Amino acid sequence: MKRLLFLIIKLNLVFLLIVNMAIAQNLEENPILRLDLEEVIKRAIDTNEGFKIKGQEVNKTEGIYREVRSHMFPHISAQSSRTYHIDSPAVMNLSDYEDSFGVGTSQVIWSFGKVMYAVTSAKRLVEVSRFNHEAGRQEVIFSAKLSYYSTLLARNALSITKESYANTLENKKLLGQRSYGGRGPKYEIIRMDAEVAGRVPAVNEARTQFDVATETLKKLIDADSVSKIELIGDFSQTYDEFNYETLLAKMYEDEPSLRGLDKTVESADAKVKSSIAGFLPTLSAFSSLDYSRGSTMQAFLRRTEELDRYISAGVKIDIPIWEGGLKEAQLSQARSDKEIAILRKKQVEKSLLLELKKAYLEYQQYKDNLKANIEAVRLAEEAFKQTQEMFASGQATLTDLNDAELLLTNQRLNKEMTLFNINITLARIEKLIAGQYDEQNIDKKS
16 A cells, blocks of 8 residues: 555656656646847847848948948059061961060049049948938837837737726626625616626637737747746836927937938049049059060070069040040939938938927927826826716716716826827937937937
């Protein structure tokens, strides 16, 4: 008997050990990600492919700039050749040849700005790519905030609908207490059951919305689909006042898209000047050191000082006369690119100005709405508690009780939606000014 008891205990211990190992493995495979807004933004930036592509575009434009800049420096090259003279005034065999090899260098001295403006144009394009890279970063940050706040809203809405369901069950309990005293008609019981059943779809829908928002957030931060997300933090209840003129000045100073378009115009202007200079002469210097030897002279492996040596140096000028309209076409394209850049800058500037104004006005409106929402929730909570007490004592009807609970739920949901709108509008403003609003630092800059 003792041996059987010992065996049972041993088997139980083994079973518990296996269960604990399985639980530990499951937790390790499906970790819980506890994320606040900063962590979501960091993960989104680290995993966003579009942002990485813009980083490579910066590298590409830097390479183009170095390529164009190379025309400002000397070009040194080595060459080697073997020549067979098939037809020559001198008597030579078909197998006779002449070897030549040497080093040459060339340097542009003056091109009336063609090279200089081309380098300036390429340099401005590097700056454009960097501003586009920063604009991409701000876009990723905004997307991360949007996803985070959407998930936060869905989480809070689910909590509110669950609490609404719990309140309805409590109301049913109160109705049961009244019915036990003989004061509850049958139709009230049926209606109460309908109220309870009506809350279930709302809870299910809220849960589905939360699951969808969570999956969207996982995709944004490239999290494992089996991982669980737990958001840290909640919507703030207080928000700063903004000065529109300060926001406007900061947008013109820091918004990367606008600054990138400024550099695009400068790049296009420099390209036009370079194309105009292409119609003018180019002055350059050259020099070369060459050696030659042939099969009719001496043996192949003779001393270097015995080779025939040629040293030359000079200055040359290239004057374009006619190239089939090539330079005219290049100038026309450059002027069109400049005009397009100017028009695009105006177009984007108008769009950003309108977006900033709308975001500012909406932010002020939502802030006022939040004050009203907070007061409405406070009054709805008070009214619901009083209605419950009155219903328990027979001074309020079931309709009054259900209406009070529904009012409280709607006001809570309205408040959460207002908080969501405030934060999304704030994220839009911060995207337009390329960072968080800090009036003191802005004043110091100015």
